[in-house]
Amino acid sequence: MVVVNGxxxxxxxxxxxxxxxxxxxPGGAVLDICEALADSSIRTILTRHEQCAAHAAxxxxxxxxxxxxxxxxxxxxxTNLVTGIATAYMDSSPIVAFTGQVxxxxxxxxxxxxxxxxxxxxxxxxxxxxxxxxxxxxxxxxKAFRIASSGRPGPVLVxxxxxxxxxxxxxxxxxxxxxxxxxxxxxxxxxxxxxxxxLLASAESPMIIAGGGVIASNASQELLAVAELLMAPVATxxxxxxxxxxxxxxATGLLGMHGxxxxxxxxxxxxxxxxVGMRFSDRTTGKLEEFCSDAKIIHIEVDAAEIGKNIEADVxxxxxxxxxLQEIYKLLKMKVVKRERTALMxxxxxxxxxxxxxxxxxxxxxxPRLMVEIRRVLPENAIITTEVGQNQMWAALYLKVYxxxxxxxxxxxxxxxxxxxxxxxxxxxxxxxxxxDIAGDGSFIMTEQDLATSVEENIPVTIVVLNNSLLGxxxxxxxxxxxxxxxxxxxxxxxxxxxxxxxxxxxxFRVKTLEEFSSVFKKAxxxxxxxxxxxxxxxxxxxxxxxxxxxxxxxMIWE
Amino acid sequence: MEPKNTTQEYIVxxxxxxxxxxxxxxxxxxxxxxxxxxxxxVGSTERKEFARITITVSxxxxxxEQIVKQLRKLIEVVKVSILDPxxxxxxxxxxxxxxxxxxKAKADIINYxxxxxGRVVDVSHKSLTIEVTGGPDKIDAFINVLKPYGIKxxxxxxxxxxxxxxxxxx
Numbered sequence: 001m002v003v004v005n006g007x008x009x010x011x012x013x014x015x016x017x018x019x020x021x022x023x024x025x026p027g028g029a030v031l032d033i034c035e036a037l038a039d040s041s042i043r044t045i046l047t048r049h050e051q052c053a054a055h056a057a058x059x060x061x062x063x064x065x066x067x068x069x070x071x072x073x074x075x076x077x078x079t080n081l082v083t084g085i086a087t088a089y090m091d092s093s094p095i096v097a098f099t100g101q102v103x104x105x106x107x108x109x110x111x112x113x114x115x116x117x118x119x120x121x122x123x124x125x126x127x128x129x130x131x132x133x134x135x136x137x138x139x140x141x142x143k144a145f146r147i148a149s150s151g152r153p154g155p156v157l158v159x160x161x162x163x164x165x166x167x168x169x170x171x172x173x174x175x176x177x178x179x180x181x182x183x184x185x186x187x188x189x190x191x192x193x194x195x196x197x198x199l200l201a202s203a204e205s206p207m208i209i210a211g212g213g214v215i216a217s218n219a220s221q222e223l224l225a226v227a228e229l230l231m232a233p234v235a236t237x238x239x240x241x242x243x244x245x246x247x248x249x250x251a252t253g254l255l256g257m258h259g260x261x262x263x264x265x266x267x268x269x270x271x272x273x274x275x276v277g278m279r280f281s282d283r284t285t286g287k288l289e290e291f292c293s294d295a296k297i298i299h300i301e302v303d304a305a306e307i308g309k310n311i312e313a314d315v316x317x318x319x320x321x322x323x324x325l326q327e328i329y330k331l332l333k334m335k336v337v338k339r340e341r342t343a344l345m346x347x348x349x350x351x352x353x354x355x356x357x358x359x360x361x362x363x364x365x366x367x368p369r370l371m372v373e374i375r376r377v378l379p380e381n382a383i384i385t386t387e388v389g390q391n392q393m394w395a396a397l398y399l400k401v402y403x404x405x406x407x408x409x410x411x412x413x414x415x416x417x418x419x420x421x422x423x424x425x426x427x428x429x430x431x432x433x434x435x436x437d438i439a440g441d442g443s444f445i446m447t448e449q450d451l452a453t454s455v456e457e458n459i460p461v462t463i464v465v466l467n468n469s470l471l472g473x474x475x476x477x478x479x480x481x482x483x484x485x486x487x488x489x490x491x492x493x494x495x496x497x498x499x500x501x502x503x504x505x506x507x508x509f510r511v512k513t514l515e516e517f518s519s520v521f522k523k524a525x526x527x528x529x530x531x532x533x534x535x536x537x538x539x540x541x542x543x544x545x546x547x548x549x550x551x552x553x554x555x556m557i558w559e
Numbered sequence: 560m561e562p563k564n565t566t567q568e569y570i571v572x573x574x575x576x577x578x579x580x581x582x583x584x585x586x587x588x589x590x591x592x593x594x595x596x597x598x599x600x601v602g603s604t605e606r607k608e609f610a611r612i613t614i615t616v617s618x619x620x621x622x623x624e625q626i627v628k629q630l631r632k633l634i635e636v637v638k639v640s641i642l643d644p645x646x647x648x649x650x651x652x653x654x655x656x657x658x659x660x661x662x663k664a665k666a667d668i669i670n671y672x673x674x675x676x677g678r679v680v681d682v683s684h685k686s687l688t689i690e691v692t693g694g695p696d697k698i699d700a701f702i703n704v705l706k707p708y709g710i711k712x713x714x715x716x717x718x719x720x721x722x723x724x725x726x727x728x729x
Contacts, residue, residue, distance in 0.1 A: 127635075
């Protein structure tokens with residue numbers, strides 16, 4: 001037994017959890033935690049805004065599959081985490097956020113830097129805790145990590161009042177804590193598996209939609225096995241990008257509002273849809289009534305509440321994606337003989353060519369071509385993050401991803417400013433791999449101050465800014481659906497991103513041609529310091545294909 | 560089978576950890592997902608570490624299924640069931656303060672209270688306060704009878720319910 005204070009018990013428990021890095025900013029209510037961290041092997045990365053700490057923890061989690069950790073002080077520190085926590089919640093990313101809180105005797109008195117972060121984060125966390133006694137810390141922290149990473153992953157917040165950090169207590173660290181935690185059963189129901197297999201085996205044109213759950217449960221191999229056995233095309237949601245190598249002949253790319261021609265067309269013809277680890281978000285389905293209305297739907301999802309929430313499944317399977325796909329494969333193998341399906345393969349190829357052909361042979365520096373070029377230069381295992389808006393959709397459509405966990409983007413919440421701090425987190429998780437943030441000027445400005453973090457903490461990443469001096473996606477909507485009435489979208493010619501990068505001690509380049517881009521980009525990947533590449537693009541570019549909001553996927557606008 | 564979109568009243572019974580903040584999480588979930596609570600009652604159970612929350616909601620089967628699934632995701636919610644009205648004891652308590660300015664009114668009201676197996680729990684010169692328990696329909700009926708006298712104040716607890724027979728949800 002040793003006598004420690006709550007803060008030291010916290011840090012000790014984090015070490016025991018295998019935490020290697022914490023992103024955060026200190027403040028009055030977490031000084032004791034900082035003091036304990038100073039004596040720890042855990043690396044503390046000082047970000048320049050708490051939102052970036054949360055996004056970096058999120059990027060770390062998505063790139064590594066491990067729980068990401070962030071820390072902020074009470075009051076504004078805690079509220080600045082909120083966007084990051086909500087982002088992680090919407091995309092089911094496992095992070096644990098620690099916040100300081102005013103001493104318990106002051107809670108409810110509107111003390112300096114007091115905020116009810118428990119109340120605020122209740123709807124955007126899987127669970128949150130306010131610690132009342134130092135002796136509860138080890139158990140609560142273990143629970144927090146368990147909750148964040150189990151089942152459908154998500155964020156957990158632990159709020160620790162200052163007096164609890166200081167309070168001394170006796171603790172036995174080596175004994176381990178028996179966490180009274182209901183471990184849900186994630187195995188698929190055999191009867192449901194059988195029903196699914198019967199449907200799939202009798203399908204004329206089966207199609208698979210892979211969501212983020214495939215990546216979260218490391219089920220890419222299993223997915224590919226089922227897809228190849230059925231010879232079924234595989235579309236992905238934005239979160240599912242990377243679940244199947246996108247150079248695979250069966251991979252048809254993104255489905256939905258900005259889905260590929262191939263995915264949005266083929267889904268119309270499917271008679272059985274196998275949806276794995278996804279939640280039928282409005283951006284994926286378009287108008288619900290028109291989505292796969294004639295197809296039978298098999299829905300595999302670990303979160304039971306997602307089944308029947310947006311779409312009624314014919315065969316619901318509440319299970320971990322990996323286990324369910326394994327069971328389906330076992331039975332399916334005995335039932336179906338692998339078909340050639342040459343006509344289908346030719347069709348997929350032709351539909352993919354419609355989208356990619358032009359981008360591939362474009363000579364000018366246009367966004368689709370730029371994505372192709374980025375992919376050409378990057379190694380297979382490089383990690384790509386995106387901001388939100390046109391940049392994100394160009395990346396989703398034209399930048400092929402070959403491995404799970406190498407495409408990181410804010411899907412559900414659509415958080416501008418996410419990509420750069422997420423890239424920092426991903427780089428910390430995978431230091432040997434190049435990390436590139438595909439950015440727009442509007443998004444990058446929202447979190448660019450953390451260039452300071454990337455330089456000071458030696459976390460070199462590359463930011464490619466598609467710079468149209470506009471809030472490009474908003475402008476696109478105004479152009480297409482608001483009669484070209486542009487309003488509040490013009491960002492002007494400021495800042496000068498080259499000078500901005502240099503002001504932080506990073507390097508900045510502006511490129512005008514594809515050749516220039518390639519050579520600068522290659523150098524950037526080798527650089528030991530962060531690089532910002534400013535790529536001016538035309539303001540009138542639309543991201544296409546696009547399905548107008550509220551319409552079914554068959555109403556896709558293309559060319 | 561009944562069509563799925565018929566609106567009816569459901570009784571959702573949840574066993575939750577008995578600690579501060581749990582009711583907030585439950586009610587916050589209802590607010591955030593746009594589920595409408597018709598009545599809610601909370602109280603202790605046979606085990607001191609658990610509380611029972613009884614919620615009545617009106618909606619179709621799909622909605623109530625979604626409510627149950629979302630509730631089950633809350634870490635501090637231990638168990639959630641939809642109670643079958645045919646096989647459930649449902650009770651509510653109401654305190655009704657009714658105007659009773661004279662002897663005749665008082666006698667009438669006491670008479671009605673007896674018919675409804677209610678009890679007079681307070682008397683003043685101009686009013687009577689009656690306690691009555693039962694299913695919501697019985698309480699509605701009792702209140703209707705008293706209305707002509709003038710109801711000055713009323714408090715209803717919202718229903719609490721248990722399944723009949725041996726079955727337990729804890």
